[in-house]
Amino acid sequence: MHSFEAERADTYFPSPAFGRGERAGSIEAFDVAGWSDMIAAEGRVAMPGALAQSAENLEEQGHGLPVAGHPPRMLSARERELFASAGRREQLEAGRAVFRRGEFGRSMFVIESGHVLLEFAGEAPDKLIGPGEYFGELALFAGSQARPGSALATEPCVVYVINPESFRDVLQREPLPMAQFMLRSFADVVANEQQSIASYERRHEDLSRMLEALRQNPDQMQLARQQICTDDLTGLCNRQGLYRFLGNAKELRDRNRRFGLLLIDIDHFKQINDQHGHLVGDEVLCAVGSEIQEAAGPTDLPCRLGGDEFALLSQVREQHELAERAWRITAGVRQLRFPRTAPALVVAVSVGGGLCPENNDWSVWYSEADCALYHVKGTGGDGAHVMS
Numbered sequence: 578m579h580s581f582e583a584e585r586a587d588t589y590f591p592s593p594a595f596g597r598g599e600r601a602g603s604i605e606a607f608d609v610a611g612w613s614d615m616i617a618a619e620g621r622v623a624m625p626g627a628l629a630q631s632a633e634n635l636e637e638q639g640h641g642l643p644v645a646g647h648p649p650r651m652l653s654a655r656e657r658e659l660f661a662s663a664g665r666r667e668q669l670e671a672g673r674a675v676f677r678r679g680e681f682g683r684s685m686f687v688i689e690s691g692h693v694l695l696e697f698a699g700e701a702p703d704k705l706i707g708p709g710e711y712f713g714e715l716a717l718f719a720g721s722q723a724r725p726g727s728a729l730a731t732e733p734c735v736v737y738v739i740n741p742e743s744f745r746d747v748l749q750r751e752p753l754p755m756a757q758f759m760l761r762s763f764a765d766v767v768a769n770e771q772q773s774i775a776s777y778e779r780r781h782e783d784l785s786r787m788l789e790a791l792r793q794n795p796d797q798m799q800l801a802r803q804q805i806c807t808d809d810l811t812g813l814c815n816r817q818g819l820y821r822f823l824g825n826a827k828e829l830r831d832r833n834r835r836f837g838l839l840l841i842d843i844d845h846f847k848q849i850n851d852q853h854g855h856l857v858g859d860e861v862l863c864a865v866g867s868e869i870q871e872a873a874g875p876t877d878l879p880c881r882l883g884g885d886e887f888a889l890l891s892q893v894r895e896q897h898e899l900a901e902r903a904w905r906i907t908a909g910v911r912q913l914r915f916p917r918t919a920p921a922l923v924v925a926v927s928v929g930g931g932l933c934p935e936n937n938d939w940s941v942w943y944s945e946a947d948c949a950l951y952h953v954k955g956t957g958g959d960g961a962h963v964m965s
Contacts, residue, residue, distance in 0.1 A: 664737030675728035691734030702864035811866030837899035839930035846885035903961035931964035
């Protein structure tokens with residue numbers, strides 16, 4: 578069965594003569610630089626540096642920005658209004674595929690009502706997103722490209738289809754809020770890539786140390802294994818790696834930031850193992866680990882301390898930055914779905930933490946964050962508490 582996007586697309590020519598799958602009669606694909614040039618050409622938005630400085634002005638002018646603690650893909654009220662005015666409104670029945678993995682696309686989608694399941698075939702955790710959220714934006718910004726995952730309507734849905742022409746229209750009418758939207762979207766992509774690169778680099782360093790030890794003396798195999806600092810299941814840093822990092826914390830810390838610590842505990846994890854089995858439990862651990870990594874900044878260290886306990890050692894300027902990471906983790910985990918192994922399973926986490934006093938050590942940091950965590954646990958879980 579064809580997806581909604583494939584049925585609505587212009588005729589598709591996979592021939593090399595059409596490059597990366599351009600469609601007959603469609604407008605020429607813009608790349609990111611093209612969008613940026615278009616913004617600058619409007620004259621009302623001069624430079625990206627000025628855009629970053631005008632976030633406060635947006636709220637004063639009524640444009641609004643997404644509220645802290647909302648899911649990462651949540652649009653502001655103003656952004657939803659603009660996309661609704663420019664996009665094509667479509668109704669989807671339950672079970673309808675918006676697009677499928679590997680299909681070429683050019684459009685972004687904004688959900689007005691209902692929920693959509695984003696499936697990534699094991700390469701990333703599946704996500705259930707709802708009203709006010711958007712998806713498929715990379716195809717819009719980067720031109721015709723294969724979708725990295727599938728999107729499926731889990732119930733009757735109404736979505737707005739934002740193709741390059743309609744996005745260009747709203748960008749010309751309202752360049753400032755749209756430029757802010759683009760910068761926010763690009764920043765999320767860059768942050769995710771930086772975390773993935775950091776994870777691969779840690780694993781590479783671990784394997785290099787192990788191989789070097791084995792070359793020096795085969796009897797050192799056990800020692801090499803003990804020196805591995807990456808959790809095999811989630812790919813995050815493990816407790817030993819965290820302690821090694823803390824040993825060099827003074828040299829590694831950004832002088833313009835403070836350390837902040839978040840402890841993350843999966844709610845009712847034992848019940849998940851008992852009811853669904855340990856293989857599903859492992860899948861949940863990996864998915865939660867991915868959410869923590871996605872919420873982390875480029876200088877943060879996401880860790881699995883053991884069992885269902887995770888930590889995020891962050892470097893932040895203010896307490897609200899740490900709180901935003903905490904709420905992003907809780908919101909992201911709520912959206913996780915496991916349609917192939919446990920379709921009815923909904924996962925939640927409790928997050929507690931605070932800024933780390935420079936004159937105290939890890940044990941004090943951990944103790945204070947643990948108190949905040951148990952405050953959340955005591956109120957039922959599925960939330961966050963970050964102390965100042």
